[in-house]
Amino acid sequence: MDTIASLFSFITTPVSWVIVQFHKVYGAIFGPDTGWAWGLSIVSLVVLIRICLIPLFVKQIKSTRNMQALQPKMKAIQERYKSDKQRQSEEMMKLYKETGTNPLSSCLPILAQSPFFFALYHVLSSIASGKEIGVIDGPLLASARQAHIFGAPLASKFTDTAAEVAALDASLTSVRIVTAVMIVMMSASQFFTQRQLMMKNVDLSVKTPYMQQQKMLMYIFPVIFAVMGINFPVGVLVYWLTTNVWTMGQQMYVINQNPTPGSKAQDAYLGRLLKSVTHHGEVKGRRRKSVVKVIVAKGGDRNENERRFFTGLSKAGFAAQADGTVIKSDTIVAETESGAAAKRQQPKRQTKAQRQAAAAQQAVTKDAEEGSEPAAEQATTSLEKKPQGSAKADAEVETKDEAKDQAQGDKPARPRANSGGSRQGKSGQRKGQQRPKHPSSKK
Incomplete structure (x- = not known):
């Protein structure tokens, strides 16, 4: 870790200068040698860095969403050109260019923040070893070494020995309790941030391997930070815990105000x-x-x-x-409303017999409402009350019609109706109108 931190030594002076400026402000309130003054200086450094990284965070969100939307097309390209890796890469780059997607944009905030992280680690390590660094000279170095946060010095680590902790005027138990609690909080905030991203802000209509990768990272990253956290000084843990809490709050705001479509x-x-x-x-x-x-x-x-x-x-x-x-x-x-009502009031399909019965029932009901007798009863009553004179006139008209038919020779005479007005067939014969016999046939 010291080798990596030394690679970013070019930024240690700006980082130490920013910390000192914030320390002057908080030192006037809480005292220059207190842990609150130095701790809040580190927190303020985190807030300043994350504010500067907001434009990169916006690009990260857009890139992540574009990558999620492009996963089906990327998978199709991989399957189509799986035997030609060069053509596959060319088609991938063409797809990125057409959609304006940069795969590295999702990593920009982390890449931009890493120099500040390692520079701060280098500054705190130098404070722990009593070396001047950047603008932190002798008096400021002594003040920083005396600063404690809940009984743990800013430069102490979980893996420090009792002698190293005693040199910083602290107890090993206090250091390990404080560092353990901060490591757990740091890992938990990292897990919760990834979890709310996967559970709430992912397009559920698109099932891609990218989702499975994100799900794996949701469990792997907290474990990685927990293992690395035991070698971080308390000041670095303050920095990393603050940036995780900021990321979590920023992610919650994005999910509530600018969610992913389909999530x-x-x-x-x-x-x-x-x-x-x-x-x-x-x-x-x-x-x-x-x-x-x-x-x-x-x-x-x-x-x-x-x-x-x-x-x-x-x-x-x-x-x-x-x-x-x-x-x-x-x-x-x-x-x-009319469409919903029509949809609710659609009648069930009825059989023909049910429709005829319903029609007959409606006719009877209508007659009853109008105060008139049903048609069948009116017909029966008219037959019963029909005068004999009218019956005799009907018989005469019928006889004239039969004579007219016989004169034409085309049709046989009609059978005469009985006095009851109904036709009845003879015994052993089919009821109703009989088929006429040919004139030349024998009886």
Whole structure:
């Protein structure tokens, strides 16, 4: 570790100068020789470095999302040119160029932060050994060696011997307890950061090996930092714990405010946005309008979360516009409600007998409501009350029709109806109208 730290010795002077400047501020509040003054100086150094790395963090987020989206295409290229590694590399570079993706962007924050980490490690190691470094001269060196955080000197390590710890005016038990607690907190924050990234901010619709790799790293990284942590001075543990907590908070903010499309975090974000639009009747905030604008521009390429969001807007009576705003639309509400009602009120398919029975029942009900008798009862009543004169006139008309048919010679005479008005067949013969015999046939 000393060899690696010496490679970044060119930055030790700027790092030591920043620490001293913060120490002057906090020393005036808590005292120049206290652990709070030196500890908060290290924390402030972390915050300053991470603020400067925010643009790189934004690029890391975009690169990570682009890499997740490109995994299926990358896998297809690998399978297609698995026997030609050169062509495979060329197609990969072409894909990166077309999509504007840089695979190294996801590592930029770590790469940019590593020189500061090793420079700080070199500064604290020099303080532990009593060597001046950078702008930390004799008085500042003595003050830093006397600074303790919860009884543990800034330059002490978990692996230090009792004599080395005693030289820093501390007990071995206090040093190991403080360092062990900080190592556990550092590993736990690293694990939680990776876990919330995998559980909430990953597109669940895309299943790629990249997800499995991230899942493995979620368990491997905390173990690596725990093993390395026993060789870190307390000041470096303060630095690394602070940067892990910053990363965790930064990741939580990104997940809540700018989630990955298709992830659980996006579903939760759009749910909150829908609730806000329903309550206020408009999209509040420029960033939220830009989100709605992007979703509208996607058209048919929206994922399940975005389609569910638009369905909720329609049910609430709103329509999203191309500029990210929403308008109230009563037509959408009416169409949605009528469509839902029509879908709920679809009748079951009935048989022909059931439809005929229902029609007959409706006819009877209609007659009863109008106060008239049913058609069958009216026919029976009219037959029963029919006068004899009218019956005789009907018989005469029927006889004239039969004579007319016989005169034409085309049709035989019709059988006469009985007085009851109904036709009955003879015994042993088929009921109903009989087929006429040919005139030349014998009886």
